Amino acid sequence: MYVIKKRFFKDRLISLLLQLPGRQNLLIIGAYIPPSSGLNNKLIAECHSALVSWITSARAVGTHIILGGDLNANFDNFIKHISNDEIRTPSHTLFRFLFTHQFDDLCALDPSTSLPLPTFTSASSGQLSRLDYLWASPDFLATHLWSCVVDTLDNFNSDHMLLISFFDFLSIRDLRAPSYLKQRSRYRTVYNFHAALPDQKALFTSEVDASLKVTHTSNSSNNLNRTWHELKSALLKAARSAFPKQVISLNKTKKTPEELQSYQHISHKLDHYIRSLKNNFTISELYGSWNRFYPSFCPLFLELFSDRIDLLNQFPVPASLYSEFISSSLSFNTYLNKFKGILRPVQRLISAKLKLEFNHYKHDAMKSAIAE
Template identity: 55%
Template sequence: SLDTFSSDHFLLIGFFDFLNIRDLRAPSYLKQCSRFRTEYNVYVALPEQKILFTAEVDSGLKKPAYSKGDGYLNQEWYRLKSTLLTAARRAFSKRIISLNKLQVVPFKLRPFIHLSQKLDHYISSLFKIFSISDLYFSWNRFFPSFCREFTDLFPDQSAFIDSLPIPTTLYSVFITLHLDFPTFLTKFQTFLRTIKRFISGKVTLEFDNHKQVAMKAAIAEQNSNFYEDKGKFIRSSLNREKRSIVLD
């Protein structure tokens, strides 16, 4: 079909009255659904912009069309889409709408995620440390609160904390190892990353458990609706389609 485009084509979604024109640009429709869309909305357009849009559409449709035989209707359909889209780009202001859905964080997991992000930020900040004295002041600010939070969340994992030097012994550990500072810092970061992987693994495991519980709860609710109210079961099971047409 001549209405099949290359991977970088623009997809236009319009409502029945064509008052909303949306320009989706992505390698495929599935990726478009997961990325973003650019919306041109005539509702917020000024009268001059509406006049310009009408003139652009009229001018575009008056241009001669070249038929290649088969698929003439597809060519006209594509021509209409292209004309509307081109006119919208020239006449209306646009806004980028992200289609990425924020992941809902369960309340009980927030302390774990906070601790993971806190450690991650600290590890990143170590790239700005160039001496043992700087590392001491940095570690002295970070370690007490991190140690307390980690112990509260993982009371049976004290071995991780025991593997780290406390601030008051940091300099003596550095001297004892007989390492230059860059090598010592790399070794220090390795210990921190080990703890970071442990915390991240815990967060991933708890997220998976949360999804399993949520899925079982949803299934139980549908089963309850089925036995108690057949109409409610049907309404909760079916997806409501948006009243729009896809020009593709």
């Protein structure tokens, strides 16, 4: 991964264009939009225009995008305006662009209410609001796992909290650019002292002693640097002839830990299905996709979460989906949003479990490394 290009705009916007493995480009944009006021309105409009222009240009060539920063605006109020028929054109041009182009709002959710967590505390009134955001372009190259909000007062004084999102980039680590594949395979050689037998260790010791005696008699210089290089040369020569050899490839990427693979698989499966729902425009399309997804997902879920069958009981049975839609008397878009809401608790449970298991894995790996 390396930086291709960086851009700035009026000390308010910064962007980095990165090239990732597999010749995939990622545009990361950081933004600070000033608070809305008569003095700032012109600057705000220019920043919004620049962001829309950067994103539009990047998407035209297939670049993935992450937009983050303090946007000094409340997206939840914008959504209320969208659903209000009396307001024909909501005023926030950036939110309107992100919403209409189906960017994902990577907010941290309150587990008890499923509502976005606030990221800002007013110093004067103590009121909580959400002004800081992370947005990802549709079909982002890495799966979003979860987001969280962290108070920064232990590190620095700020009325903003830190919004952190976690992604699974393991899927792109195995991708290699053609130029990389043409390179000669790189590797390192390890001589395993711990696997050596007693007679191999004795052979190693005797060969080091013999080599050092020869170099000592042939060289009367007391140069410390030369003596150190002679010792290293003797150790390496003896290790080559005495110890078991192991060749480790530097091109081979590590696989996902086996204990995390099942959770990662089911997480990817559900995330992919929820993202695919934006392509469903009729109840017939939703009925077909749910009939394909439901039978394959439920057994996998019960295998990992046998005590949470109550969540699956909230799912509509595929055969009754159409009749439930008719009896609800809702428009399809409203019903689809309600349908997604039924899937969200399961998605949060899987994400939380994956996070917990990943922390356990890191803890165990650290203990193992210290023990070695």
